[in-house]
Amino acid sequence: QTGTDAKPDSIKANISRVDSDFIKANTKSSWDWPTVGLDYAETRFSKLNQINTDNVGKLGLVWSYNLESSRGIEATPLVVDGIMYQSAPWSVVHAIDARTGKKIWSFDPGVDRSKGYRGCCDAVSRGLALYKGKVFVAAYDGRLIALDAATGVRVWDKDTLIDHEHSYTITGAPRVFKGKVVIGQSGAEYGARGYITAYDSETGNQLWRWFTVPGDPSKPFEDASMAAAAKTWDPSGKYWINGGGGTPWDTITFDPDLNMVYVGTGNGGPWNRKLRSPSGGDNLYLASIVALNADTGKYIWHYQETPGDNWDYTSTQPMILADIEIDGVLRKVILHAPKNGFFFVIDRTNGKFISAKNFVDVNWATGYDANGRPIELPAARGEEPYESIPGPDGAHNWQPMSFNPQTGLVYIPAQHLPVNLTPEKSFKQNAAAPGKVGGILGANLGFAFNPSPKSTPFGRLLAWDPVHQKEVWRVEHVSPWNGGTLTTAGNLVFQGTADGRFVAYDAATGTRLWDISTGTGAVAAAATYMVDDKQYISIAVGWGGSYGLAHRATEYQNPGTIYTYALGGTAKLPEFVKYQTEALLQGVKYDPKDIREGADIYVTAACIACHGVPGVDRGGNIVNLGYVGTDVITNLRNIVFHGPFRDQGMPDFSGKLKEGDIAKLQAFIQGTVDAIRPKSR
Ligand SMILES: O=C(O)c1cc(C(=O)O)c2c(n1)C(=O)C(=O)c1cc(C(=O)O)[nH]c1-2
Numbered sequence: 051q052t053g054t055d056a057k058p059d060s061i062k063a064n065i066s067r068v069d070s071d072f073i074k075a076n077t078k079s080s081w082d083w084p085t086v087g088l089d090y091a092e093t094r095f096s097k098l099n100q101i102n103t104d105n106v107g108k109l110g111l112v113w114s115y116n117l118e119s120s121r122g123i124e125a126t127p128l129v130v131d132g133i134m135y136q137s138a139p140w141s142v143v144h145a146i147d148a149r150t151g152k153k154i155w156s157f158d159p160g161v162d163r164s165k166g167y168r169g170c171c172d173a174v175s176r177g178l179a180l181y182k183g184k185v186f187v188a189a190y191d192g193r194l195i196a197l198d199a200a201t202g203v204r205v206w207d208k209d210t211l212i213d214h215e216h217s218y219t220i221t222g223a224p225r226v227f228k229g230k231v232v233i234g235q236s237g238a239e240y241g242a243r244g245y246i247t248a249y250d251s252e253t254g255n256q257l258w259r260w261f262t263v264p265g266d267p268s269k270p271f272e273d274a275s276m277a278a279a280a281k282t283w284d285p286s287g288k289y290w291i292n293g294g295g296g297t298p299w300d301t302i303t304f305d306p307d308l309n310m311v312y313v314g315t316g317n318g319g320p321w322n323r324k325l326r327s328p329s330g331g332d333n334l335y336l337a338s339i340v341a342l343n344a345d346t347g348k349y350i351w352h353y354q355e356t357p358g359d360n361w362d363y364t365s366t367q368p369m370i371l372a373d374i375e376i377d378g379v380l381r382k383v384i385l386h387a388p389k390n391g392f393f394f395v396i397d398r399t400n401g402k403f404i405s406a407k408n409f410v411d412v413n414w415a416t417g418y419d420a421n422g423r424p425i426e427l428p429a430a431r432g433e434e435p436y437e438s439i440p441g442p443d444g445a446h447n448w449q450p451m452s453f454n455p456q457t458g459l460v461y462i463p464a465q466h467l468p469v470n471l472t473p474e475k476s477f478k479q480n481a482a483a484p485g486k487v488g489g490i491l492g493a494n495l496g497f498a499f500n501p502s503p504k505s506t507p508f509g510r511l512l513a514w515d516p517v518h519q520k521e522v523w524r525v526e527h528v529s530p531w532n533g534g535t536l537t538t539a540g541n542l543v544f545q546g547t548a549d550g551r552f553v554a555y556d557a558a559t560g561t562r563l564w565d566i567s568t569g570t571g572a573v574a575a576a577a578t579y580m581v582d583d584k585q586y587i588s589i590a591v592g593w594g595g596s597y598g599l600a601h602r603a604t605e606y607q608n609p610g611t612i613y614t615y616a617l618g619g620t621a622k623l624p625e626f627v628k629y630q631t632e633a634l635l636q637g638v639k640y641d642p643k644d645i646r647e648g649a650d651i652y653v654t655a656a657c658i659a660c661h662g663v664p665g666v667d668r669g670g671n672i673v674n675l676g677y678v679g680t681d682v683i684t685n686l687r688n689i690v691f692h693g694p695f696r697d698q699g700m701p702d703f704s705g706k707l708k709e710g711d712i713a714k715l716q717a718f719i720q721g722t723v724d725a726i727r728p729k730s731r
């Protein structure tokens with residue numbers, strides 16, 4: 051709370067101006083960065099051009115700010131009048147003077163760190179919202195919290211969860227418009243039922259709620275859209291017991307022109323449709339874009355991108371609203387690149403399909419017909435093990451894309467990350483208490499993973515022409531899971547990379563113009579803004595998220611850090627911290643007969659989701675058990691059952707695993723390392 055020039059009174063006066071009109075007016079200048087996607091259309095296209103292709107090489111560091119977390123940093127900072135608001139893991143909020151990088155305040159909502167396991171993909175936060183003097187943060191434990199923007203003091207705090215039995219979390223950024231704060235939640239991997247809720251931004255009172263999938267059909271449906279959706283599910287599957295999924299865990303986009311909110315819905319729970327809805331069906335409104343009335347939350351239209359989802363093909367990826375000319379007609383469209391690998395152009399006035407084209411290799415469908423139905427390949431739903439391309443991390447995940455109207459191009463952080471999926475014949479998870487907390491991930495999905503795909507994963511920055519549905523240029527990355535993108539009127543594209551760099555490209559050609567180390571992998575997208583007539587660029591780096599838990603592409607493990615650059619900046623980088631030197635695990639005693647069963651436990655109990663394959667993966671922001679000290683694995687019983695690392699998010703597995711499982715896990719861990727050891731020499 052020291053050393054800042056910004057006074058609470060002046061912050062209060064300035065930030066209280068931020069409302070829907072302010073956000074709309076800012077699109078003319080892009081002076082500030084008031085919403086997570088910059089504007090309501092979420093273009094992440096800034097009109098600022100002080101920094102441009104001619105001078106971007108002169109960008110230098112102005113300040114850095116340590117976010118004091120080794121978990122994934124996914125939020126784009128908000129900046130208004132030189133005050134920056136950044137969310138960090140465990141939903142901690144920081145307010146910073148954007149000129150100097152000095153802290154003004156920070157707020158920790160006190161999320162119970164031992165509940166990290168309730169979410170699938172790291173205890174991340176994808177950002178904040180600002181409205182009339184308040185900062186809104188959605189906490190990992192399901193609360194929506196309003197803070198005084200000037201002081202960080204809590205104004206109200208609302209539990210958004212419909213129950214605490216199911217494994218719900220929140221990682222997404224709230225959106226605010228017309229005095230309403232809107233938020234979804236996460237949990238489709240654990241048997242949750244998705245919904246989105248609007249609250250009064252002043253009081254926190256609930257205004258409306260819309261569920262994404264139907265509930266128990268023996269009870270009254272919440273609205274007509276649920277009754278219609280129920281017809282697309284097999285009632286004998288008792289889908290509602292396991293929630294059905296559809297959790298809207300990231301994109302919610304407000305359209306001031308049409309007064310609609312577009313919700314991107316999540317995957318089915320369990321993933322395997324045969325177990326979720328045995329007779330098939332589209333299972334509305336999974337993996338869809340749904341338009342709701344912004345005032346009432348009433349359903350208006352939907353377009354389902356992946357009917358009858360079977361592969362974790364969420365449609366939660368960030369959307370961009372654009373008005374573009376197609377075949378000589380100006381169309382109001384949504385641009386969308388969901389996990390399933392197709393780039394969609396949808397008419398947002400009515401939800402009608404305009405076009406779809408795959409932007410990377412896919413093997414589940416050959417394309418879309420004129421009605422917007424995918425033309426599926428049968429092997430993708432077969433009984434045989436199947437190399438799913440894209441895999442569950444998607445051809446594009448939550449890392450935001452951007453759209454530059456000057457080049458007409460969308461900049462997509464795309465990737466190739468296949469996973470072998472083997473259908474599970476029975477739904478063995480939680481037979482006693484379906485879909486309840488502690489739901490064990492692997493068996494929850496109706497698939498077993500084979501973690502070593504035949505083809506090598508990679509990342510790719512794609513410049514995509516949405517009108518002609520074709521690639522214009524690409525940059526290949528050595529690793530998947532690169533950062534979101536920012537594009538500017540300076541004809542630039544900025545992207546952080548998995549291998550720890552922040553890079554500027556010529557937006558028209560993809561020529562690399564500037565490239566700087568970040569000391570850790572970068573997954574979030576950057577923001578740009580003006581303070582005192584000077585353009586700044588800020589990116590919050592910090593490796594993590596679903597792929598980042600168990601994998602990495604850099605030797606460096608710096609804590610989450612905000613870097614701010616401007617022309618001529620000369621600040622020094624913090625010292626980079628390396629991952630610890632790695633020796634493969636040795637000397638844990640085991641019976642080789644236990645390895646096979648140990649592998650099953652390791653996958654079903656979801657050890658694999660965070661720790662990866664022992665000795666094969668190298669560990670990301672969570673340690674790989676093939677590279678820990680012998681004493682750690684010898685002592686596994688204590689770690690698994692007594693929870694000494696609970697405050698770091700390692701669950702206590704008492705009541706979930708059995709005593710006898712420990713020796714099997716030890717056999718799998720040491721046995722796997724021993725099997726690969728010669729190759730690693
Ligand atoms: O179904 C869900 O509710 C849900 C939630 C989340 C999340 O909360 O982060 C992710 C996913 N699914 C998911 O499928 C996914 O690939 C993913 C990646 C990440 C991330 O932050 O890196 N989160 C999530």
Ligand SMILES: [Ca+2]
Nearest residue numbers: 238239317362
């Ligand atoms: Ca999911």
